[in-house]
Amino acid sequence: MAIERVISGMRPTGNLHLGHFNGVLKNWINLQHEFECLFFVADWHALTTHYDSPEIIEENVWEMVVDWIAAGVDPATATIFIQSKVPEHAELHTLLSMITPLGWLERVPTYKDQQEKLSSKDLSTYGFLGYPLLQSADILIYKATQVPVGEDQIPHIEFTREIARRFNHLYGKETGFVEKAEEAIKKLGSKKSSLYMEMKTAYQENGDQEALDSAQVLIEEHQGLSLGDKERLLGFLEGGGKMILVEPEYKLAPASKMIGLDGQKMSKSYNNTIALRESPESVEKKIKTMPTDPARIRRNDPGNPNHCPVWQLHQVYSSDEVKAWVETGCKEAKIGCIECKQPVIDAINKELKPIQERAFHYIEDPDLVKNIVAEGCEKAKKLARETMREVREAMGLNY
Structure with a gap:
């Protein structure tokens, strides 16, 4: 191949x-x-x-x-x-x-x-x-x-x-393509030449993909062929001319699965992004001001995570254990929205920290x-x- x-x-x-x-x-x-x-x-x-x-x-x-x-x-x-x-x-x-x-x-x-x-x-x-x-x-x-x-x-x-x-x-279709391809086949040696022709027939007459794959490997692994000969044999194999492109x-x-701060796809055109070099303070501020389930007006109002953009961030950044805590806490009003957001803030800052440290090295030089x-x-x-x-x-x- x-x-x-x-x-x-x-x-x-x-x-x-x-x-x-x-x-x-x-x-x-x-x-x-x-x-x-x-x-x-x-x-x-x-x-x-x-x-x-x-x-x-x-x-x-x-x-x-x-x-x-x-x-x-x-x-x-x-x-x-x-x-x-x-x-x-x-x-x-x-x-x-x-x-x-x-x-x-x-x-x-x-x-x-x-x-x-x-x-x-x-x-x-x-x-x-x-x-x-x-x-x-x-x-x-x-x-x-x-x-x-x-x-x-x-x-x-x-x-x-x-x-x-x-x-x-x-x-x-270079001039004399068939003749050049036949000369290249001889360079494979008698045993591999016969094998090549068998696989060529199997592919061209029966559409045998496995035969095509095997023949491609045979050509690529052969040490005695020039690049031009390999390309001729690959083209001849598929019934065409020399494979140039x-x-x-x-x-x-x-x-x-990354959604933006407003629940839409994360995109600069929506102004809803968190940059890879965003400061921890800015990440915290952006996440804390994200909209949540509109049904949770008060702390003791039960909510539905599926109606909250923050829940989508939990899908990317939180463990199953944290997601279970969020789901129960939201539906039963056991946690507030700020509490729910904190694991996401921590996880994003943890992911960005090594990226920002490496970036600093290149920005400096x-x-x-x-x-x-x-x-x-x-x-x-x-x-x-x-x-x-x-x-x-x-x-x-x-x-």
Whole structure:
């Protein structure tokens, strides 16, 4: 099988909050221990909606990277970089735009949704229409096999798969492809050559997925094949041409249970967030002023936790024992709302303390962050350049 590579990006919108931490960063932190991971600051994507206020992007870039590292994204394990520092993204985006039907872009569900949500901005721009294609370039340039997304982003990955398929169909048929693939088969040796052909037949004639998986492993583990030969054999296996761009799979991110201070989804646009660098005093003040069950006007009025936003925070931060105490205490009016909120305050401050301590270290020495990002950009560029070399060659642009 091809190396499992995960890519994910985040637009630089400023300091991150608990919604980002529970919804994205915890997932990244787990993935970095399982796969080769690349995490990037999507600063070009930020321009699709903030093209009229670019001055906020630079500051947000560094603040966000500090939050990532402080939260536990490990630069020794994952590659952290900035999208605009790897200009190959833009080159691939341009080349893919030559083959992308306009209708494919217009039917991406988030295109109309975002225009309606951000109706105060003029989003009738080419950049906004084309942002799903830029997103595809971000993924395809690293031959990523998996992309962690929420359910609403699944259509973007399907779109990316279609783009990769279209590109491979148009440009994967190199001159003499079959002859070159047959020569590569001989390099496997007689026993493995026969095995490869058996598995190829089993997959192409009977749709045997297990045979496809086994053949992919056989190709990847063979030491005597060049990268070009491996790609020819992978393409030949699936009945196409040379596999230039990899079709990624989506990896559904665990749904975030994080709600904001007002009971809605935690979001800066609702002004209901707790930032990762929020002071303990501010956390306490914000939680203590959260609305509760409107039926509990007085201390001795019984309530229903399901009608209270604080109960949703208990689902994330409290043990079963504390939740049982809250449920009984609320329904039977044995505890007041301030008492109910205290375990949440304590748990959030406990979670944020080590993050803030690590963040302080990087805030005090900004060069540390810039060096991490510079190193990550170089690693990303190396991978991106290799893909672009293959893309240019396939499109006849290597003169």
